Amino acid sequence: MAAKTKTVWYCTACGNESPKWMGQCPACKEWNTMVEAPAEARKSSSGVAAGAGTHRHPTALHEVSSLGEARISLCNGELDRILGGGLVPGSLVLIGGEPGIGESTLSLQVPLHLPSLRTLYVTGEESERQVKLRADRLGGDPSGVFILAETQLENIIAEASEMKPDLMIVDSVQTMYTDTLESTPGSVSQIKEVAARLLRFAKDSGVPVILIGHITKDGFIAGPKILEHIVDVVLQFEGENRGSYRVLRGIKNRFGSTSEIAVFEMTGSGLHEVANPSELLVPMHEEALSGTAVCAMLDGTRPFLFEVQALVSSAAYGTAQRSATGFDVRRLNMLLAVLEKRAGFHLSAKDVFLNMAGGLKVADPACDLAVISAVLSSNFDYALPSDVCFAAEVGLSGEIRPVPQTDRRIAEAARLGFKKIYVSSYIAKDLPAVAGIKVVKVASVPELVKALFSGK
Ligand code: TYD
Ligand code: MG
Numbered sequence: 001m002a003a004k005t006k007t008v009w010y011c012t013a014c015g016n017e018s019p020k021w022m023g024q025c026p027a028c029k030e031w032n033t034m035v036e037a038p039a040e041a042r043k044s045s046s047g048v049a050a051g052a053g054t055h056r057h058p059t060a061l062h063e064v065s066s067l068g069e070a071r072i073s074l075c076n077g078e079l080d081r082i083l084g085g086g087l088v089p090g091s092l093v094l095i096g097g098e099p100g101i102g103e104s105t106l107s108l109q110v111p112l113h114l115p116s117l118r119t120l121y122v123t124g125e126e127s128e129r130q131v132k133l134r135a136d137r138l139g140g141d142p143s144g145v146f147i148l149a150e151t152q153l154e155n156i157i158a159e160a161s162e163m164k165p166d167l168m169i170v171d172s173v174q175t176m177y178t179d180t181l182e183s184t185p186g187s188v189s190q191i192k193e194v195a196a197r198l199l200r201f202a203k204d205s206g207v208p209v210i211l212i213g214h215i216t217k218d219g220f221i222a223g224p225k226i227l228e229h230i231v232d233v234v235l236q237f238e239g240e241n242r243g244s245y246r247v248l249r250g251i252k253n254r255f256g257s258t259s260e261i262a263v264f265e266m267t268g269s270g271l272h273e274v275a276n277p278s279e280l281l282v283p284m285h286e287e288a289l290s291g292t293a294v295c296a297m298l299d300g301t302r303p304f305l306f307e308v309q310a311l312v313s314s315a316a317y318g319t320a321q322r323s324a325t326g327f328d329v330r331r332l333n334m335l336l337a338v339l340e341k342r343a344g345f346h347l348s349a350k351d352v353f354l355n356m357a358g359g360l361k362v363a364d365p366a367c368d369l370a371v372i373s374a375v376l377s378s379n380f381d382y383a384l385p386s387d388v389c390f391a392a393e394v395g396l397s398g399e400i401r402p403v404p405q406t407d408r409r410i411a412e413a414a415r416l417g418f419k420k421i422y423v424s425s426y427i428a429k430d431l432p433a434v435a436g437i438k439v440v441k442v443a444s445v446p447e448l449v450k451a452l453f454s455g456k
Contacts, residue, residue, distance in 0.1 A: 006039040007181055036189040038180040072167070072208060075113050078264065078273040079106075082235060082248055084256015087167070090206045091255065092199045094173075094227055095248075096213045097237030102246055102266055103212045105134070106237070107169045109270045110210075112140030119144055120165040124151040124175030138270040151185065153178040153194055157201050165207060170198065172212040173227070188226055195230045228252055239266075243359015246271065247299075261299045278304040278416055282357075287386075291378030294389040295370035296409035296421060297362060303405070303412040305389060307357040308367060310374035315351050326356030327371065328363070335372055335394060342398030343445045345379065365393035366403040369422060372445065373452060380453055387419040398445040402427040410434050422448065 010017045011034055016027035024031050071086030080086050087093065097103045104126070111119035112135060123131055128147045135142050146163065150156050153176050160168055170176065176194045177185035184190065195211065202209045213227060215236075228234050232254040239246040244266045250258040264271040282294055282305045291310045296303060308327075315321065324332045332354055339345045352375060356362050369390040377384050391409045393401040402424040403409075413421050414437040423431070425443040433439075442448045 007036050008039050009034045009036050035192070036181050036183050036187075037193065072117070074110050076110060076273060077275060078248070078262035079110065082250050082260045082262040083233065084253055084260075087208045087210075088232070088255045089208055090202050091208050091232040092195070092202045092230075093208070093210045093233040093235065094195075094213050094231040095210060095235045095237060096215050096251075099214050101237045101239060102264075102271055103214075103237055104171050105138070105266070106248075106264070106271055107171055107210055107212055108134055108145075109138050109140070111145045111167065111169065112138055112142060114167070115141035115144045117144050117166040118146065118163070119167045119169065120146050120148060120160055120163055122148045122150060122156050122160075122168065122170045124149075125171060137268075151175050151177060153197055157197065160201065160207065161205065164205070167210070168202075168207050169210045170212065172214055174214055192226060192230065195227045199230055199232075238361050239359050245274070245277075245358040245360060247360065249299075257301070259301050261302070263304075276304075277302075278306070278412065282307055282416060288383035290381045290383040291374055293370040293374040293377060293384055294418070295362075295364075295367045296389050296391040296413050297364045297366055298403070298405055298409060299364060303409045305413060305416055305418075306360060306362075308370040308374045309355040309357065310371070310378045311353040312347065312350050312375055312378040315349055320347075320349055321351045321353075323352075324354040326359060326361045327354055327367070331368075332371065334396070335368060336375070338394055338396065338398050338445060339372060339375065343449055345376070347375070347379070350379070364403070365401075366391045366409070368392065368394035369400065369448070372448070373422075376449065376453060382453060384452065385420070387417065388422070389413050389418045389420075390422045392422065392424040392442075394445065400424045400426070400442050400444060400448065407431055410437060410439060413437060422451070 008017050008019060009021050011025040011028060011030065016025055018034065022034050025033050071088055073086045074080055095103050095107065108121065108131065111117065111121060121131065128149050131147050148156065148159055173191055173194055174186040177190050178193050178197065181189055181193055198209050198211060211231065234251040236249045236251050237246060238249060246264045246266055248262040248264065250260050252258060263274040263277040265274050293308050294305055295308055296305050322329060322333055336347050336352060340347055354371060369392040372394060373384060373390055391403055391406055393403055395401050406423050406427055410421055410431065411434055414434045418437055420438045420440060422440050422442055425441040431439055440451065442451060
């Protein structure tokens with residue numbers, strides 16, 4: 001083991017240095033801001049951009065060669081698209097997600113389908129044999145993949161510098177540690193230092209690095225959040241563990257847009273791209289079922305439709321339960337309160353369960369109308385026609401509000417064969433007529449109820 005380098009503790013709020021850890025910074029009196037860093041790295045400011053001892057001179061911008069041109073295609077349409085057209089050489093990409101969501105699967109699957117690239121796959125969580133077993137399951141061509149089961153960063157960088165791979169994958173940042181810090185692997189200072197050193201390696205060598213980082217269950221992002229400003233690209237993996245769909249969402253991208261999402265399906269042989277999510281997420285039931293409503297959602301730049309399912313039943317044990325999978329339960333409570341107050345539905349003695357099809361997590365406010373319609377449909381036990389869909393937000397006073405890019409949602413709904421879509425009356429611009437679909441404008445929740453369930 002290499003000799004420990006001297007470390008200092010410094011305050012992330014004011015920069016005050018101390019030889020030992022303290023709960024409260026004596027200078028600025030902030031709590032829990034002291035982190036550990038190697039003494040010399042601390043001196044070269046962040047220690048991230050500049051190499052030690054080098055002194056750079058300004059260069060005219062037009063003389064700087066543009067390196068970003070040759071992107072590396074990962075031979076995975078969805079992944080390439082979300083990266084903005086492939087991987088940029090020398091970039092550091094962080095893929096974050098809850099444990100078990102499939103980060104290791106995705107990161108191993110990529111090189112298995114890129115036999116022409118030499119990939120160094122560094123694993124800190126699994127043994128070489130475990131990776132091999134997984135690779136066998138995933139199929140593909142393993143001839144370009146080299147496995148390194150190692151957690152000490154100095155060794156990893158030494159091996160990588162020697163091998164000069166075309167791509168390096170590190171699974172995961174939480175298991176890696178550098179000898180220059182005394183804190184345990186996975187601590188904030190270790191995670192930051194590991195990421196900063198990998199970034200420097202990527203920039204110096206031109207090798208693109210994909211780094212996996214886990215998010216803790218309670219939503220507090222133990223790794224990725226504190227790394228966002230260090231890395232070039234942050235992709236977040238989402239989905240319900242039980243559901244088979246996974247959504248990869250761009251959170252930050254120095255080389256492209258972040259409004260893209262990629263959808264994958266987890267199968268027995270790894271993750272498969274879902275190029276057209278709507279076609280999977282809208283089950284075209286032959287007979288309509290009560291408690292379901294289809295929402296025309298927009299995630300990123302791509303509209304897609306999926307089914308919202310609700311179950312309303314009498315509360316068995318006094319206090320009514322509200323539970324939502326893939327949807328914010330507070331938003332559900334708000335929508336139920338709107339139904340109660342503005343439309344006179346007494347749902348306070350009813351259990352309400354809400355589920356987004358395919359285990360998707362949805363944050364688009366355009367789902368409100370579909371949620372309300374699904375809840376009412378279950379409440380009345382009356383099925384909505386299966387060729388109807390919804391795209392609008394619901395406000396606190398029961399007004400139905402417009403959502404961005406309604407025209408694109410309508411076009412996608414028409415493409416999938418929907419015959420009717422409910423939108424807000426308050427849309428400022430004129431919506432172009434789309435063949436085959438009737439656009440119904442509604443202004444308030446009572447008006448929607450009348451349009452859907454009059455006489456029921
Ligand atoms: P994994 O990639 O190990 O998750 P992470 O690295 O994010 O912790 O895999 C997560 C789950 O995926 C695991 O519980 C089993 C499942 N899985 C499949 O369904 N099919 C497959 O081909 C593989 C490799 C995994
Ligand atoms: Mg893993």
